Amino acid sequence: KAGVTQTPRYLIKTRGQQVTLSCSPISGHRSVSWYQQTPGQGLQFLFEYFSETQRNKGNFPGRFSGRQFSNSRSEMNVSTLELGDSALYLCASSWPGQGGYGTKNIQYFGAGTRLSVL
Amino acid sequence: DQQVKQNSPSLSVQEGRISILNCDYTNSMFDYFLWYKKYPAEGPTFLISISSIKDKNEDGRFTVFLNKSAKHLSLHIVPSQPGDSAVYFCAASGTQANAGGTSYGKLTFGQGTILTVHP
Numbered sequence: 001k002a003g004v005t006q007t008p009r010y011l012i013k014t015r016g017q018q019v020t021l022s023c024s025p026i027s028g029h030r031s032v033s034w035y036q037q038t039p040g041q042g043l044q045f046l047f048e049y050f051s052e053t054q055r056n057k058g059n060f061p062g063r064f065s066g067r068q069f070s071n072s073r074s075e076m077n078v079s080t081l082e083l084g085d086s087a088l089y090l091c092a093s094s095w096p097g098q099g100g101y102g103t104k105n106i107q108y109f110g111a112g113t114r115l116s117v118l
Numbered sequence: 119d120q121q122v123k124q125n126s127p128s129l130s131v132q133e134g135r136i137s138i139l140n141c142d143y144t145n146s147m148f149d150y151f152l153w154y155k156k157y158p159a160e161g162p163t164f165l166i167s168i169s170s171i172k173d174k175n176e177d178g179r180f181t182v183f184l185n186k187s188a189k190h191l192s193l194h195i196v197p198s199q200p201g202d203s204a205v206y207f208c209a210a211s212g213t214q215a216n217a218g219g220t221s222y223g224k225l226t227f228g229q230g231t232i233l234t235v236h237p
């Protein structure tokens with residue numbers, strides 16, 4: 001079974017531009033969560049989508065947005081990029097729809113998109 | 119406010135010995151805990167998890183212990199192997215009811231511990 005796929009793997013943008021990152025979850029998974037990893041702040045939760053609905057949102061400015069499509073694929077968008085947005089952006093999928101307590105909580109991560117803002 | 123803390127930035131262990139990685143949390147609403155392993159430039163890989171109704175979960179060389187009264191969990195790796203060298207993150211989640219439905223998908227991570235296993 002294919003894992004979580006994120007594209008592109010690397011991206012270089014300049015301040016003020018916008019960027020869209022893509023995530024394809026594991027087949028059958030319906031929940032997609034996004035995280036930002038930076039050296040200073042570690043791994044921080046951005047948002048979670050399930051069945052095309054945002055179910056949870058982290059403490060990030062409105063420049064960070066996302067969406068999920070009917071096939072569970074997800075995109076996140078960052079507008080008006082700032083230098084501090086340089087980070088590894090990780091997508092994780094979960095909810096295989098079977099199993100006992102806690103199975104829903106196991107998230108499987110993609111390799112990430114490394115975004116550099118110049 | 120760091121709700122999940124890994125107080126040891128690094129740990130060095132000899133091959134064949136036990137590695138013990140520790141994690142503390144402050145939020146009583148967390149009810150599920152996970153350990154991930156991460157190599158540079160890769161996403162975290164799930165290792166093992168435990169729900170708050172248990173105090174121990176074992177999977178091969180990996181065992182996770184949960185002490186709810188102390189809000190502490192630990193990961194034991196026995197025996198340690200050089201291939202275990204990586205950054206280890208503990209993470210916690212809790213059920214959260216929001217306008218969009220019940221959320222299970224927010225993980226709160228610790229800062230990570232770099233494990234080095236020497237041959």
